[in-house]
Amino acid sequence: MLRLPRPTRTGSFAALMSLYESNYVRLGWLLSDIDNLDRAMISSPDDDLPLYLDLLDTSRYTTTFRLTYWFDDDGKAVPDPDLRVRLYHDARMAEAMACTQRHLHDALRRFDPAPVVELSRRWTRNMMLNKWLDYCADKGHLFRIRETEASPLLIS
Numbered sequence: 001m002l003r004l005p006r007p008t009r010t011g012s013f014a015a016l017m018s019l020y021e022s023n024y025v026r027l028g029w030l031l032s033d034i035d036n037l038d039r040a041m042i043s044s045p046d047d048d049l050p051l052y053l054d055l056l057d058t059s060r061y062t063t064t065f066r067l068t069y070w071f072d073d074d075g076k077a078v079p080d081p082d083l084r085v086r087l088y089h090d091a092r093m094a095e096a097m098a099c100t101q102r103h104l105h106d107a108l109r110r111f112d113p114a115p116v117v118e119l120s121r122r123w124t125r126n127m128m129l130n131k132w133l134d135y136c137a138d139k140g141h142l143f144r145i146r147e148t149e150a151s152p153l154l155i156s
Contacts, residue, residue, distance in 0.1 A: 011119070011120065011123050012119075013119060015123075016119065016122055016123055016126065017093070019123070019126045019127065019130060020088075020091075020093035020094060020095050020126065021092065021093055022130055023085075023093070023094035023095070023096070023126060023129055023130055023133065024087065024088075024092050024093050024094040026094075026130060026133035026134060026137065027085070027087070027094050027133060029133070029137045030043065030133065030136055030137060030141050030142060030143055031142075031143050032142060032143060032144045032145060033145050034087065035063075035089065036145060037053065037055050037058075037063060037065065037143070037145075038055065038145055039054070039055045040052070040053070040054050040055070041053040041054075041055075041143045041144075041145075042143075043136075043141040043142055043143050045139050045140035045141055045142075046140070047139050047140060048136075048139035048140070048141065049069045050069070050070070051067070051068075051069060051136060051141050051143075052066075052067070052068055052069070052070060052079075053065050053066070053067055053143055054066040056084065061088065061089055061090050062086055062087060062088055062089065063086070063087040063089070064084065064085070064086045064087075064097070065084075065085055065087075066079075066082065066083070066084055066085075067083045067085055068080065068081060068082045068083065069081070081099060081128070081132065082099065083096050083098070083099050083125075083128075083129055083132075084096070084097045084098040084099075085097065085129065094129075095122075095126060096122075096125040096126045096128065096129035097125075098125075099125050099128070
């Protein structure tokens, strides 16, 4: 008797790994060269805010960067959402590793998990990244090598 694999349960470890794979694909839509990123990059489509990518670390198998919009909050530059993302090149996965502690915008606050198990935190954070990457692609964001502009974080 032939047995088909069971579909993964939402929120399970297997589903989380599939979500990481989906995030990697979606990042590929925004990055003209996913393996060679500049230190600071900006995407400025006509129909959305500038999106900043700041390279934090590179190694043979991983690349870590920060992805954010910058908003003016009473004269102070504030990142929101403020995601730290790690690409796993050999596995072709992308993980949202950390997110801002407090979002400025109500729509993003619903993604802040209550104190729960780590799997749920990772699931919530990476689902947010997945949906945000879809939005960014729909808005026409694209990071090209050598189109750089320092983010407010790098200016200080």
